[in-house]
Amino acid sequence: MLTRASFCAMRSSLPMPNDALRDSLAEKRWLNALIEGDPTALGGIYDLYSERIFRYAYRMLGNRSDAEDATAETFLRVMRRSSELRADGAFRTWLFRITRNLCIDKLRQAKLMDLPPDMQYSGSEDRSALRVTVQQALSELPTEYREPIILCDLEEMPAREAAEVLRISLAALKSRLYRGRRALRDKLGSAVERTS
Amino acid sequence: MTNETYKKLVDLYAGHELPTELEEQMELAAYSEPDLNQDMTTLRRTVDMLQSDPGIEFTNESYQRILMRLYAQGANVETSAPTPTHFQYHLPMQG
Numbered sequence: 001m002l003t004r005a006s007f008c009a010m011r012s013s014l015p016m017p018n019d020a021l022r023d024s025l026a027e028k029r030w031l032n033a034l035i036e037g038d039p040t041a042l043g044g045i046y047d048l049y050s051e052r053i054f055r056y057a058y059r060m061l062g063n064r065s066d067a068e069d070a071t072a073e074t075f076l077r078v079m080r081r082s083s084e085l086r087a088d089g090a091f092r093t094w095l096f097r098i099t100r101n102l103c104i105d106k107l108r109q110a111k112l113m114d115l116p117p118d119m120q121y122s123g124s125e126d127r128s129a130l131r132v133t134v135q136q137a138l139s140e141l142p143t144e145y146r147e148p149i150i151l152c153d154l155e156e157m158p159a160r161e162a163a164e165v166l167r168i169s170l171a172a173l174k175s176r177l178y179r180g181r182r183a184l185r186d187k188l189g190s191a192v193e194r195t196s
Numbered sequence: 197m198t199n200e201t202y203k204k205l206v207d208l209y210a211g212h213e214l215p216t217e218l219e220e221q222m223e224l225a226a227y228s229e230p231d232l233n234q235d236m237t238t239l240r241r242t243v244d245m246l247q248s249d250p251g252i253e254f255t256n257e258s259y260q261r262i263l264m265r266l267y268a269q270g271a272n273v274e275t276s277a278p279t280p281t282h283f284q285y286h287l288p289m290q291g
Contacts, residue, residue, distance in 0.1 A: 046266075067252075130245070153246035181239060
C-alpha cells in the first residue's frame with residue numbers, strides 16, 4: 001500500500017519533466033490507493049486539487065465562504081463515490097464537473113436571496129482595483145460566456161478538457177470563449193485601454 | 197478578406213493561437229487599418245489581463261476550514277500540511 005510519507009519522499013526526489021506530468025502521476029497513484037481502500041488517499045487528492053477546486057469555485061461564486069463549502073462538498077463526493085472511480089485520466093474533468101454543478105446550485109440559491117459577491121483580492125491597490133473590475137464585469141456576463149473564460153483563461157484548462165467539463169463540443173466551447181472575450185472587452189471599456 | 201474572416205483571425209490573434217508568421221501579417225495589416233488595430237489590441241489585452249490574473253489567494257485558513265468541514269462529515273483526510281496548533285490539544289468538557 002502506498003503511504004503518504006513514501007509518496008511525498010518520491011515526489012520530491014524523482015526528477016520530473018514538468019509539473020503536469022508529476023501531478024498526473026500523483027493523481028493516478030492516489031486514485032488507485034483510494035480505490036483500493038487506502039484511508040489516507042483522500043488527503044493526497046485533497047493536497048493535489050484543493051487549491052484549484054477552491055479557486056474555480058471562488059471564480060464561479062465570488063464568495064470565499066461558499067467556495068469553501070463547494071470545495072468541501074466536492075471532496076466529500078469523491079469519498080462517497082470512491083468505489084466508482086477509475087484512474088483513467090478523466091478524474092480531473094469529473095472533479096471540475098462536480099464543482100461546477102455545486103456552484104450552479106449555489107448560484108441559483110444566491111439569486112433567490114440576492115446576495116452580493118464578496119471580492120477581496122491581494123496585491124497592490126491598482127492591481128486589486130483592476131481585478132475587482134474584471135471580476136465584476138465577468139460576473140455580469142451570461143453564464144454560457146463566463147464559464148469558458150473561467151476554465152480556459154483563468155484556470156488555464158485545455159479547450160478540449162473544458163468542453164468535456166461543460167459537456168459541449170469543442171467548436172461550441174471556442175465559439176462561446178471568443179464571444180465571451182469580446183463581451184468582456186466591451187464591458188471593461190476604458191479599463192482595457194489603460195493597461196499595457 | 198471578409199469581416200467574418202478578420203474577426204476569426206482577431207480572435208485567434210488575441211488568444212495567441214496564430215503561428216508567428218500569420219501574427220506578423222496581422223500586425224502589418226493593422227498598421228493601415230485603425231479599426232482592426234483597435235480590435236486586435238484591446239482584445240489581446242483583455243485575454244492577457246485574464247491569463248495573468250493570479251486570482252484569489254487560497255489561504256491556510258481556507259485550507260483548514262475546508263478540512264474541518266470534511267472532518268465534520270466523517271471524512272478521514274490526512275494531508276501533508278502540519279496540523280494547526282489548536283487541533284493538537286483536547287480541552288476537557290465543561291460542566
